[in-house]
Amino acid sequence: MKTLPSLRTVTVTRYILPLREGGSLPALAEADDGFKYALKFRGAGQREKALIAELLGGEIARLLGFKVPELVFAELDVAFGRSEGDEEIQDLLKGSQGLNLALHFLSQAINFDPLAMKVDPLLASKIVWLDMLITNVDRTFRNTNMLMWNRELWLIDHGAAFLFHHSWNNWERNAQGTFPIIQNHVLLPEASMLDEANEILKPLLTPDKIKQIVSLIPKSWLLAGGESEDAEELAGVYSSFLNLRHAHADYFTKEAKDARTAVI
Incomplete structure (x- = not known):
């Protein structure tokens, strides 16, 4: 591994x-x-x-x-x-x-301007797919959370993702549920290749890799909210959420496609 x-x-x-x-x-x-x-x-x-x-x-x-x-x-x-x-x-x-x-810090990077800058449809679709996976509410026209640096698009600020951890009892429902906020995504109009993005990205995220990424979370951060005294239990919820969300990738891809049809 x-x-x-x-x-x-x-x-x-x-x-x-x-x-x-x-x-x-x-x-x-x-x-x-x-x-x-x-x-x-x-x-x-x-x-x-x-x-x-x-x-x-x-x-x-x-x-x-x-x-x-x-x-x-x-x-x-x-x-x-x-x-x-x-x-x-x-x-x-x-x-x-x-x-x-x-x-x-990316020195001299500039904020992505959706009115002046265009994104390749496949890249736009991949970013929408990512934000559907992690339930990120904060990549909108008002706050794109993307930078242009050395003529490349960089992603920043994912602190508003993983909505479920503000209400732990609903994590399973959130993993399988809809994400209507995607209609506000700044790149949704450009995301015309969502099926292709799903086919490319879905195989890259395996249970082992999810576990490895979740293991990076410091125990002190996991315990700080007081939801449990067992850091491993809380880390397990993050892994389970991501695995279940990943298993429903075909469904949230279709949801994003439907949302795009409604806004363009």
Whole structure:
């Protein structure tokens, strides 16, 4: 069995600036390896659940062949941020001490503009398929969560995926259920090759690879929500969700096709 690469761990050395306004307040930061990162804080918004979704969504996307910035675990020292003048940011930094998640910062990348930039129909279809798989609600015209860098399309920000983990009792129903929010997907009008995308991507995601990706989730993140005291049990739910969702790929592909027919 091929082993997927593990994530590196870096230590954040400098908070540079917030990347955008919003509840999660991601930041541009520098780490001890000399690189800059888009830092996602476990003390913000949906806390560890957003980081879990970011980790799983990003690594699944990478496995399926998409361009995704390197994900790393990012340690925040207890003393980090004491000199920060903004009280809200200082509270965020204090509440995020320990292990966080960061994406390698793509310098001079530009946000994808759906009105000015076109995407190949097969690539668009593959991205829609990915977002159907992981139930990602946040790839819309308002917030595309895609970047153009070196003339290539890169996927970022999967923290809003895996809706089921906000209501654990419904995970099986969510895995097999419909995902009507796909009608708002920014690339759905371009996604004219969904059947082809399904045929290409579905074989790439196996139970072994799902298990390997899920095993990357730190136990402390899994236990932080208090749903269970057994991290392995919670990791098993993520694996089971993905396996069941994957088994229903033909159904959600048809759902995406139907949604596209309704919007074009």
